[in-house]
Amino acid sequence: MTFMHWSADLEIGLEEIDRQHRWLFELTNRLHDAIDSNTTVQPGIEDALEQLVDYTMNHFIIEEELFERLGYPETEAHKAQHNVFCRNVMDLLVRYDSGDIVNTEMLDLLKNWLLHHICTVDKAYVAHFRAHKVAPNPLTPEPKPVN
Ligand SMILES: [Fe+2]
Ligand SMILES: [Fe+2]
Numbered sequence: 001m002t003f004m005h006w007s008a009d010l011e012i013g014l015e016e017i018d019r020q021h022r023w024l025f026e027l028t029n030r031l032h033d034a035i036d037s038n039t040t041v042q043p044g045i046e047d048a049l050e051q052l053v054d055y056t057m058n059h060f061i062i063e064e065e066l067f068e069r070l071g072y073p074e075t076e077a078h079k080a081q082h083n084v085f086c087r088n089v090m091d092l093l094v095r096y097d098s099g100d101i102v103n104t105e106m107l108d109l110l111k112n113w114l115l116h117h118i119c120t121v122d123k124a125y126v127a128h129f130r131a132h133k134v135a136p137n138p139l140t141p142e143p144k145p146v147n
Contacts, residue, residue: 003033003111004028004029004115006022009119010115010118012118012126014137017062017063017122017138020059020062023055024059024114025114027048027055028052028107028114030048030052031049031052034047034048035103035107049096049106052110053089056085056089057086063078063122064082067079070128070129070134072128073128074124074125078121078124081117085109088109089109092106
């Protein structure tokens with residue numbers, strides 16, 4: 001069963017960011033499947049968690065670099081949301097490492113936070129990006145002029 005379904009209303013309209021958000025959903029689904037498979041093979045869960053945390057941190061860095069570059073006025077507030085999420089995930093990881101069962105809490109946090117953050121907080125930067133004429137793929141460098 002798919003844990004998180006991607007739908008068109010989650011798209012913010014910036015190609016590369018949407019691709020990253022879809023991949024965050026996919027990684028969350030992989031973590032869910034690793035947990036759901038109910039095996040005693042912990043590395044499956046740990047690998048899925050590690051990939052998800054790494055990718056999420058990279059995604060945040062990419063967004064935050066774009067904010068700095070484009071002078072987004074809500075940069076600090078947005079970063080604060082990313083930081084709260086990181087802290088919450090780290091707290092759960094510490095508990096996981098000490099033997100607590102945090103599977104449901106982790107999946108709930110990911111699902112609720114990602115949905116809210118993408119639909120509300122990330123969507124809020126799109127108008128500013130567009131006003132600064134950011135292309136659909138903001139990470140692609142401008143093509144170099146041909147001599
Ligand atoms: Fe995002
Ligand atoms: Fe964000």
